[in-house]
Amino acid sequence: MYLSGLWYFGALGEQLKPGQHLNIELLGQPILLARGFDGEVFALRDICPHRGILLSTGRLLEKDGQTQVECPYHGWRFGSDGKCAGIPSLTKQQSLTRDLSKIKTKNFHVCEQQGLIWIYQGDEKPTDKPIWVDLVGAATPKLSTTTVFNCHVDHAVIGLMDPAHIAYIHRQWWWRTEKSMHEKSKNFGPVERGFTMLPHTPSSNSFLYRLLGAKPETEIRFQLPGVRVEYIKIAEKYVVGFTAITPVNEDKSQITIALYWDHPVMSLLPNALLRKGLDIFVGQDRDAVNAQQKGLAYNPKLMLIHDSDVQAKWYFSLKKAWELSQKSGTAFQNPVKPKTLEWRS
Ligand code: FES
Numbered sequence: 001m002y003l004s005g006l007w008y009f010g011a012l013g014e015q016l017k018p019g020q021h022l023n024i025e026l027l028g029q030p031i032l033l034a035r036g037f038d039g040e041v042f043a044l045r046d047i048c049p050h051r052g053i054l055l056s057t058g059r060l061l062e063k064d065g066q067t068q069v070e071c072p073y074h075g076w077r078f079g080s081d082g083k084c085a086g087i088p089s090l091t092k093q094q095s096l097t098r099d100l101s102k103i104k105t106k107n108f109h110v111c112e113q114q115g116l117i118w119i120y121q122g123d124e125k126p127t128d129k130p131i132w133v134d135l136v137g138a139a140t141p142k143l144s145t146t147t148v149f150n151c152h153v154d155h156a157v158i159g160l161m162d163p164a165h166i167a168y169i170h171r172q173w174w175w176r177t178e179k180s181m182h183e184k185s186k187n188f189g190p191v192e193r194g195f196t197m198l199p200h201t202p203s204s205n206s207f208l209y210r211l212l213g214a215k216p217e218t219e220i221r222f223q224l225p226g227v228r229v230e231y232i233k234i235a236e237k238y239v240v241g242f243t244a245i246t247p248v249n250e251d252k253s254q255i256t257i258a259l260y261w262d263h264p265v266m267s268l269l270p271n272a273l274l275r276k277g278l279d280i281f282v283g284q285d286r287d288a289v290n291a292q293q294k295g296l297a298y299n300p301k302l303m304l305i306h307d308s309d310v311q312a313k314w315y316f317s318l319k320k321a322w323e324l325s326q327k328s329g330t331a332f333q334n335p336v337k338p339k340t341l342e343w344r345s
């Protein structure tokens with residue numbers, strides 16, 4: 001089961017030029033994501049109501065000033081609202097006596113902001129906007145990477161937020177070494193549909209943080225359904241790391257990392273080098289959860305310990321509280337209370 005009544009990250013805006021479309025799988029359903037010739041993004045259930053072929057195997061065309069999706073099988077056309085706009089095999093007389101707009105493939109609410117395309121999942125109309133990335137204004141990401149983990153979204157989420165794995169899975173000279181492990185104490189508090197590691201000066205055990213110079217200040221927010229944003233402020237400048245963990249289906253999760261910055265040191269580093277670093281990093285997480293699957297296949301009992309797994313516990317209680325609010329139609333009560341967590345990493 002998936003959480004509903006939420007915006008899920010779908011794709012990066014830069015993946016679609018006007019007139020282009022792609023097929024994605026989100027929450028176990030096929031979605032055609034497209035950018036119309038007018039530049040507007042739309043999303044349809046990627047299944048032709050006629051005989052079920054993926055609409056995304058067809059093409060986008062412009063008709064009467066509107067963007068339409070043409071099914072490759074029998075040429076039925078659908079508007080960006082999902083309503084049928086034409087059936088070529090009908091005679092003129094047949095066309096006149098049929099209300100084609102009753103034939104429909106579901107269309108989803110979409111929102112594009114800050115270079116991110118969000119798709120709403122829920123039966124009701126969305127009552128709010130997707131997560132807004134602070135500090136960056138209307139900027140779009142300068143760098144991004146996408147990876148698929150072969151695991152349920154819960155393992156991807158708790159694997160990425162877990163502080164205790166860093167010294168093991170991500171052990172490398174430019175980030176952490178075993179010797180750099182030390183005791184940490186971080187203050188957390190609730191934020192909208194999530195929690196945050198409150199602004200603090202990060203540990204000096206990372207070479208990358210040292211590179212950024214003068215006392216960076218970091219805040220890391222996690223929000224449902226699975227968005228983690230790391231804000232690094234260095235004097236007046238910023239580096240922001242956005243991570244979306246989106247369920248593709250029950251056994252697959254897509255991880256998208258997008259970086260925003262206006263810090264000059266980041267612009268000095270070649271993009272290819274930054275991307276390589278990111279890919280190594282996410283690759284280490286991916287290899288870990290993929291290896292974990294071999295154990296999970298035997299359905300073992302698992303443990304979450306204090307304090308290093310408390311964020312994972314919060315994630316599960318946030319999910320529960322969200323489900324409850326959706327089911328009962330009552331306001332969501334954030335179960336997270338301000339707390340200091342301590343661990344070694
Ligand atoms: S299957 Fe799409 S038009 Fe026939």
Ligand SMILES: [Fe+2]
Pocket residue numbers: 159160165166169170285
């Ligand atoms: Fe990790």
